[in-house]
Amino acid sequence: MNMEDITARRNEPWRDELRKSMPAKDRTNIARVVMPELDPAYRITCNEEVNQGLTEEQALLEAKRCLDCPEPLCMTGCPVGINIPTFIKHIEKGEFLQAASTLKETSALPAVCGRVCPQEKQCESQCFYLKKLKKQPVAIGYLERFAADYSREHGTGEVPACAPANGIKIAVVGSGPCGLSFAGDMVKYGYDVTVFEALHEIGGVLKYGIPEFRLPNKFVDVEIDTLRKMGVTFVTDCIVGKTITYDDLHEMGFKGVFVASGAGLPRFMNIPGENLIGIMSCNEYLTRVNLMGAARQDWDTPVLSGKNVAVIGGGNTAMDSVRTARRLGAERAMIIYRRSEEEMPARKEEVEHAKAEGVEFMTLHNPIEYLGDETGKVTTMRLQRMELGEPDESGRRSPVEIEGAIEDVPVDTVIVAVGVSPNPLIPNTIKELEISRRGTIVVNEETMQSCLPDLYAGGDIVRGGATVILAMGDGRRAAAAMHEQLSK
Amino acid sequence: MNKIVSKEFFSDKVVKLVIEAPLIAKARKAGHFVIVRVDDKGERVPLTIAGADIEKGTITLVVQTVGKSTVKLGNLNPGDYIADVVGPLGQATHIDKVGTVVCCGGGVGVAPLLPIVQAMKAAGNRVISVLAARSKDLIILEDEIRASSDEVIIMTDDGSYGTKGLVTEGVEQIIKREKVDQCVAIGPAVMMKFVSKLTAQYNIPTVVSLNAIMVDGTGMCGACRVTVGGKLRFVCIDGPEFDAHQVDFDELMMRLRSYKEVE
Structure with missing residues (x-):
């Protein structure tokens, strides 16, 4: 505009x-x-x-x-x-x-x-x-x-107007906010858009990550239905790079590919005892609850969620996890964050909501070890108290250990929410792609085009971990640039 | 939705299912697995692919009906549909001509072993297979394994078939007899642990295919994390096969019990 x-x-x-x-x-x-x-x-x-x-x-x-x-x-x-x-x-x-x-x-x-x-x-x-x-x-x-x-x-259920169909096939890898945003713009330009999703549900992080109490799935489904009515085709259970390859997409007649495969690998802290039973990533915890219905009656997937739950991290995913734990019956739900509340990357609204819901904030604490019982279940979290030192590269004051200030806290569930690395599936399977040291796909920041002329990428697979709206912005920019290239 | 084409019981609790999945049939290689969700409220369960027919567009799964989801799967019949089958996932088995390869399978582990036996044989290796189970009726796919093996040794716990004894005894008997260049072991974690211990003594490179708890199977959840060579690895994207001598089997076995009480 x-x-x-x-x-x-x-x-x-x-x-x-x-x-x-x-x-x-x-x-x-x-x-x-x-x-x-x-x-x-x-x-x-x-x-x-x-x-x-x-x-x-x-x-x-x-x-x-x-x-x-x-x-x-x-x-x-x-x-x-x-x-x-x-x-x-x-x-x-x-x-x-x-x-x-x-x-x-x-x-x-x-x-x-x-x-x-x-x-x-x-x-x-x-x-x-x-x-x-x-x-x-x-x-x-x-x-x-x-x-x-x-x-x-x-409303009347009327959908946004689309340009006349041009018959050009475009593939989108991943149906999270970035892929959906791209698909919406491309279908408006008149392209024949197919979105391939690895999971059994469309919506990516909107479905598996963000909890119902913040974003009800039924509202996400309405937006997806609008895209469907506009002409976007969705294919679930299909992993580009595994089920079908980049070359297969060419054979199928796709003229452009947009990769929005999202954040993949959960990060762990690599501290002793982190693989004990009851310790899991926020991705696992939230996916079990949100996508797999672990807390709902008649659904098969179980989830471990105890009375004393510690969530490690200070981002939105940490807040989503700790608030979920409260809803699943945690009597003591704790946020463990190594800096102070001021440095927390989570939205203020989420922090306030969490506090109102009785979540305990243990800021300036960092886990250094977990201890378990004879069956391998986590029982204790060992925390190092921290204080704020000089600002680091991010401009935030960096946390420094207070020597000897160590305390043990009883826990039965620990959720590690300290970030994610990009999903390695696509980078691993398209050998010609240029990949950064962090594992992200390297693109031209204005056009979102990769080193392969017909392959564009956006969202967390490029950024490494960002917000829904930044991912959507990437999708829009990629759509505009791909449209321009294909219109030449 | 994927249709079940045929179903055959190998034993009470072991069932073979042939499932329509043309894209997976075409893309899969030895060592790959799929994630299956039986119905709309089902779990996502990882199952190793035991075979595929590209022309018919089918894959074969051999399932031990021990948990909620596998029992549900075993109760389905030809003509029924499975809600979701996605794959092929994981890294394919590294197949090379190395000389003599001992392939050992424990129980239902023989199913994922079969494509590896076939590929190892096709690559020109001398393949000796060791199949082990509690008793005769739990030995599966023997004919198929024989068709691609130079020799097959059967071990049963109760001596009802083959030689009475553990899989490790069968493997050691070969190692003492001739030079073994590589070993592949698939089965219960405890079986793989002891095969690994044995081959480590003889310095025989050994590959194991790990089963772990997974949710998405695409690297997202981290439930399948294992320690290999002191490092954090994910079975779904780094595996499922690893250098046996580097795997922390005790941790794997502990983590497999995560949901025992809930089940």
């Missing part, structure tokens, strides 16, 4: 009228809306979504706060380039379906982004309110979710 376009839409008469309908001063005097949420005591007994979404009244009022800036800085913070003022002004006018259509112009997953995007680090961090008025930013994320939910519940 270019500036001309943004200005043209802002200059439409209805927008002009709306801006004049209320003085800016009155708009800035409105307090930011508070997201209604389930009571903590109730929500830890179930898997229901914690954030309840804005009511129409709340959304209408919050939309009034947006000043409809001539140069909307918020848009510079959106990796998929949503026309933020346009969709918010549609809400202000009560045109909720048009608001949703605006979102869908550039985002294949608005109901997802409205829930899991770290807006405080993206669009909202650039908001005029925050930057210039030192006030709380417009709740862009809440409004996005409101519009997406409204259109799902009240």
Whole structure:
């Protein structure tokens, strides 16, 4: 989206009228809306979504706060380039379906982004309110979710318009947010898009990783269905590189391949006792619960989730894991993080939700060893107390051991959430690909094109570990670049 | 959805299933495995591929019906569908002409051993197979193994067939008799551990195919982690085959008990 376009839409008469309908001063005097949420005591007994979404009244009022800036800085913070003022002004006018259509112009997953995007680090961090008025930013994320939910519940089920089919076949490897975002744009350009997924469900991390209480699967399925209606074909249980090869894709007539195979290998800390029974990666824990239904009746997959659960790490996945553990009956659910809360990479909202749910935060602690019983089950976690030293390369103050400050904490389940390495399947099976030392696919950062001219890549297989929205942004950029190349 | 084409019981608890999976049949090599999910609420279970027919588009699985999911699988009949079969997964067996190869299979481990025996023979090796089980009725695929072996030794715990004794006794008898260049062992972890101990004494390079608990089977969950040569390895993507002399079998056996109480 270019500036001309943004200005043209802002200059439409209805927008002009709306801006004049209320003085800016009155708009800035409105307090930011508070997201209604389930009571903590109730929500830890179930898997229901914690954030309840804005009511129409709340959304209408919050939309009034947006000043409809001539140069909307918020848009510079959106990796998929949503026309933020346009969709918010549609809400202000009560045109909720048009608001949703605006979102869908550039985002294949608005109901997802409205829930899991770290807006405080993206669009909202650039908001005029925050930057210039030192006030709380417009709740862009809440409004996005409101519009997406409204259109799902009240819409006609109409799908975004697509260009006439051009018959050119495009393969997408992986059906997570990056692959879906790419698929959505390519099908709009008119391509014949097939998404290959290794697992038995479409959605990638949205299904196996992010828990129901933060992102209900049924909403993800609605967005996937929209893509299906637009013409995207989905193939599950098919691993590109194993079931079919890159060469097979060529034989099948695919002219472009987009690899969005995601984050793979879980990282462990390589400390003594880490392979004891009851210690697992966050990927394993969350996959068992979210994808495999381990906590649901009649589902076969079991999960070990005890009364004393320690989650190692301070990211969103750590928060998702520890909050899941509370819901599965942990009496003591702990976050073990080697730095202080200030350095935690998790969203503030997740940290606050976790605290409200009774999660204990043991910051400035680092596990150094696990001890088990005679059957091999973990019983004790040995922690080293830390203090903050000088800032490291990441700019965060690095944790330093306090000599002799060691304590033992009883545990029966430990979930290691200290990051992931890229999935090695594709890098291992396409020999010509250029792979970085970290195991990521090397691409041109603007076009997402790899050293193989018809192979593009994005998301965690390129970034090594990032957010849903950055992955989606990669998908959009790759689609634009591949479309340009194929249109030559 | 994958259709079951045929089903045959080798014994009470060991069943052979031939399943429609044309892409996997074409892509698989000796040593590969698949992940199977029996129905919509089922677990994802790793099973080694025992054979394939590219023309018919089928793969063969031999399943010991010991857990919830394998029992469910064993209860299906020809014409029924399995919700998901995905693969082939893991690294294929490294097949070379090395001279004399001893291939030993314990119990249902003979099934994944069969394609390796066939490939080793096809590569021009002298193949001596040692099949071991508790009793005669648990010895499976003997004819198929014989067809690709220069010699077959049968060992049973109760002496109801072949020689009475453990698999290791059969292997040691060969080692004492002639030069063995490589050993391949597939079976219960405890059997592989003792074969490995034995061949280590004689410095015979040995490969084992590990079974481990898995969820996704594509490197994502880390449930299948094992210690090999002091390093963290994942059975699903680094294996399932490893240098036997480097594997921490005691840890593997401990980890296999993770869900014993839950089951």
